[in-house]
Amino acid sequence: MKALEVRGVRKRFGRVTAVERVDLAVDAGQFVGLIGHNGAGKSTLLRIITGLLRPTEGTVLVGGVDVATSPREARLRMGVVPEEPALYPYLSAREYLDFVAEVRGVGGVEEALELTGLGPDADRLVREYSQGMRRKTALAAALLGAPGLLLLDESLNGLDPPSAARVKGALRQRVDQGATVILSTHVVETVQAVADRVVMLAHGRVVADEAASALGGGGLERLFLERLAETM
Template structure:
């Protein structure tokens, strides 16, 4: 069901199935396409994620990320093409799910069960979990396991899903916006768990809107836009997407566009008012700030643009 722990639920059903096929990529899609009526949600996706890799899956809302994950999980069938999990057709969900654990973007739990009861239920459904590691994660994430899930906040429901998935220790972790609702301290704990998972050789497929999170943990990223894969990049290429917007106010008239455009790292510049300009920077802001300081700068504000804004900057057109 949408928003449920279906990935964690199904994944543990097949005892005795080998947990890794080393000769096969963890994820491979071949011409994977999904249409809903006249709408093309995913268009001929060809993608390969190696075993042991942390792969980030980026894109603005409506790009097709959730559709891709639902296809990988076998929750929907492709219009054409196929998705493979360690060489197993994702449509054969009972077998394929024995190799993965899933954390959905919107976690729904049984409201009358406690957190401990949900974790025990998920661990007992099949291949089980590392219970010692699960208990450690409950403590590390600060989960109150004796509370009923109906009283949990979004962040606490997310903690239950993460604990269940990490304790599962499946060869592939499919994580869809996994830090939704977590505070910064818990986000750091999540990243520590990812490092532990990759040290054990697990593969991570991470869908996220948070560019900083993806940059911190991923080896490579795939960038999806309007249902199409527009780029697969390593971290060096990803860093060019890191932009900063500076709004600078001057005591008198702001510098003209020609002078601003000549500053190293300035991707674009626009006039807000006679005394205020907005700059989009790539790379360190130091050169721009040094330049602006010589022109009677009296105030500056900085922000990181949203992923949607960054996509518009680099790929143009609609972000959806």
């Protein structure tokens, strides 16, 4: 069974097409970098995968569960870090993680705080946090219960270098344990540093789907620019 299957997904808003016939199958234990220019459709595709947006056509299965018809079961199988995480400002990170752990029916709060480096600040209210610390809180919440699929939308932006390295390490560790990570970003270097596979979106279409190892050196950036130029 695939960790994620996106079958013939198309999304239109009136006359505007945001995502055009995307097919994607991702095995367990893969780190996929989803890259594309601003407005390429990355966030729309991620919102469809998380069930927050319904596709005009097509289906999404997470661990074999249809996101549209079984939203709760699908969410149990995934952890999501949105580009701008919505958190309760009047909870501390530890209290927020306790809440998410209760909702998921799992433990592991201390481990998640440790993995993301939030430990020393875990008892401060989220309203006092920087954007980077909010992202780390959302990431720690997504890691709770070790879901099979982690979806991260531009989630490494705004992290200081040590935090970014720590988070990349934590994600890599989860992938080695069999989880699947999909990291959406427009920063080519980030994908090159962590991903096993690169899926490139331009104007709502998948224009490249390659193993990262086949794109050594500046290959990814070159491919990105070439494919983008072809779609213009």
